[in-house]
Amino acid sequence: MRTSSGLVRGLGLAALLVLAACGGGPRAAQMEQSSSAASVIGPRFGAPQLPRFGDAHPVEWKGLSPMFHPVHGIDVSRYQTAIDWPMARANGVSFAFIKATEGGDRVDPAFAAHWRAAGEAGVARGAYHFHYWCGPASTQAAWFIANVPKERGAMPPVLDLEWNTASPTCATYRPAPEVVRTEVQTWLNTVGRHFDQTPIIYTTPDFWERNELWKLQGAEMWLRAVTRHPSEAYPDEDWTFWQYSGTGLVPGVQGPVDVNAFAGSEASWARWLGARAL
Template identity: 50%
Template structure:
């Protein structure tokens, strides 16, 4: 066999061993914290520390985010994602399965959240969440999303007194915490927080929404772990607008928090 033919054959064998070329970049290495490359359609000048100055940032996503390249999004600063899973006692977000799978494959730290309804018992809602959210090694704590729901034709008018609201929250949390072995995070809005005196709930990590004023102005004196500061974020890899969030702490505090809270 001639030298030329031998080189050609070796080249073909090398290509075959390598396989087909990858489509898009491979997943980023585990544990890497990426700086945010985020934009905002409607940016806000917050008093005090600006969200952009928090080193660890992420998103929350639901069926409205119809196309996410999670590898690209992660490399552009999506270090964590809270993904909508369930509502009430019988609604499953149709995008949850795909988001959960693909975010995990890209190495994004991910957790699932449940949107609470006041026309279904907390026990039924907890069981529905558990039925649809797999107990996955490495997952973030579950999230209980508490806000008034003006859109439900059956639940919008049901607004229990504050003490009953907190009692129902504790019942949901007790079941979910027992199943996953992690204490859930509480997400809420300024109006719901104030009207139901959620500051009375001690020992929980809070994820707080405040998109018009700083989180410290919206929730004076309240400790928090995550801040949802925008609903109009733009991130490479994500089609359309998305909610933007920050973790309250340094990079090292993020690593420490993950070590203590991941499944």
């Protein structure tokens, strides 16, 4: 039914339950890593580690816990003013999505510093753009391209799709779903061509449902679901990344931070990263 090109269809409830029944879970997934997977990650990124994260507002997961997934990361912006990237990596941060741009004329003031420091620490990183609905996608795509380096090893670019509730000009503007999808497709096509990457879409349950984002072509999904597994919050949707908390506590990061899980095992993370990194 859904046409997204994400990694898994909710990772498969039955498969995870079998894994748990066999004494599996994250530590069992660690054992899956093969020598070929390790060679794909290589010395720059190192092997993923199970996260040693806390949470300022922990959730009692009634369904599938984020800890079923062994590969975790963070997403950051100017609000994370101080990050010890080597410490964060040592405590389970395998990847980071870093805010780069907003609309057609704003650059996150911390982007350059976060981008450089994460790379130096060997954390796989990708840049994201926060979309404004009162400006054309073509302009925003050009702005992102102008401000984000095309670097070897970078993860795919990300388009953050939410309503602009804090914007003085865009806060109440809600284009029709077909207009939203047309604008999104323009950004995906333009940015994807430039970076030679299939972009990733980040979104929330209400935005995804209202705008029927499953109809889009040519993107992987990064889904926010802070009280439920994505298989519950986004029925039948394929996904690659799951943002499971906005109040994570990560050693090396000052204050709460968004935390995320990759859909697959350590071995599949190595394959995914090797196939998509520039």
